[in-house]
Amino acid sequence: MYSKIPSIHPLIDNGITKGDPNFSGGKLYCHCPSKKVEVTLASNIAHNHACGCSKCWKPKGALFSVVGVIPVDKVFITANGDKLYVVDPSAAIQRNACKECGVHLFGRIVKDHPFKGLDFVHVELSDSKGWQEPQFAAFVSSIIEQGFNPTGVKEIREKLKKEGLQPYDVLSPTLMDLIATYTGQKSGKLPSKL
Ligand SMILES: N[C@@H](CCC(=O)N[C@@H](CS)C(=O)NCC(=O)O)C(=O)O
Ligand SMILES: [Zn+2]
Numbered sequence: 071m072y073s074k075i076p077s078i079h080p081l082i083d084n085g086i087t088k089g090d091p092n093f094s095g096g097k098l099y100c101h102c103p104s105k106k107v108e109v110t111l112a113s114n115i116a117h118n119h120a121c122g123c124s125k126c127w128k129p130k131g132a133l134f135s136v137v138g139v140i141p142v143d144k145v146f147i148t149a150n151g152d153k154l155y156v157v158d159p160s161a162a163i164q165r166n167a168c169k170e171c172g173v174h175l176f177g178r179i180v181k182d183h184p185f186k187g188l189d190f191v192h193v194e195l196s197d198s199k200g201w202q203e204p205q206f207a208a209f210v211s212s213i214i215e216q217g218f219n220p221t222g223v224k225e226i227r228e229k230l231k232k233e234g235l236q237p238y239d240v241l242s243p244t245l246m247d248l249i250a251t252y253t254g255q256k257s258g259k260l261p262s263k264l
C-alpha cells in the first residue's frame with residue numbers, strides 16, 4: 071500500500087500547461103448553475119502562483135488556491151454583480167465572492183498597500199486557454215493551520231518542486247522584495263527614487 075498524495079490543485083496535479091505570452095484576457099464565471107456572476111479581464115495576469123493560505127479560494131478538495139494579479143482597471147463586473155459580497159471587509163485583500171456558490175471572483179486592495187492597484191483573480195474560473203501558468207508556491211506551511219498533518223508537508227513540497235513550483239512559506243523573494251521596498255520608501259529609510 072502506498073498513500074496517494076492529496077490534490078494540490080487540478081491545474082498542478084497532472085503537470086502544468088504553459089500559458090501563451092500573447093494572451094489578452096477573457097471572462098471569469100462563478101460556479102452557480104444559472105445567473106452566473108461574470109467578470110471580464112481585459113489582459114493576461116501576472117505573478118500567478120499556488121497559495122496555501124486559508125483565505126484564498128480553493129476548488130473543492132484542493133490544498134492550494136491558484137491566484138494571480140491584474141491591474142484593477144482591467145477588471146470589469148459584466149453580469150450578476152448584485153450577487154457579490156466582500157468576505158472579510160477588514161482584510162487587506164477584499165475578496166469579492168458569490169453569495170450563492172461561494173466562489174471568489176476578485177480580491178481588491180482598497181487600503182494603502184504595496185499591491186494596491188492590483189486585483190487577485192483565479193483564472194481557472196475562465197473557459198479561455200492561454201493565461202499565465204503558476205510560477206511558484208506561496209504560504210505552503212499555512213496548509214498545516216487548516217488541518218494538514220505536518221509530517222506530510224515534505225512530500226507536498228517535493229511534488230510542488232517536481233511540477234516546477236518552488237515552494238515558499240510566505241511569498242517569493244521577488245514579491246517580498248517589492249513589499250519591503252514599498253515599506254522602506256514609506257518610512258523614508260529608502261530613497262523614493264532608486
Ligand atoms: N497563515 C495565514 C496566512 C494568511 C496570509 O497572510 N495570506 C496572504 C496570502 S493571500 C495575504 O497576503 N493575505 C492578505 C489578506 O488576506 O488580506 C493563513 O493561512 O490564514
Ligand atoms: Zn455563484
Ligand SMILES: [Zn+2]
Pocket residue numbers: 121122123124125126135209
Ligand atoms: Zn492566499
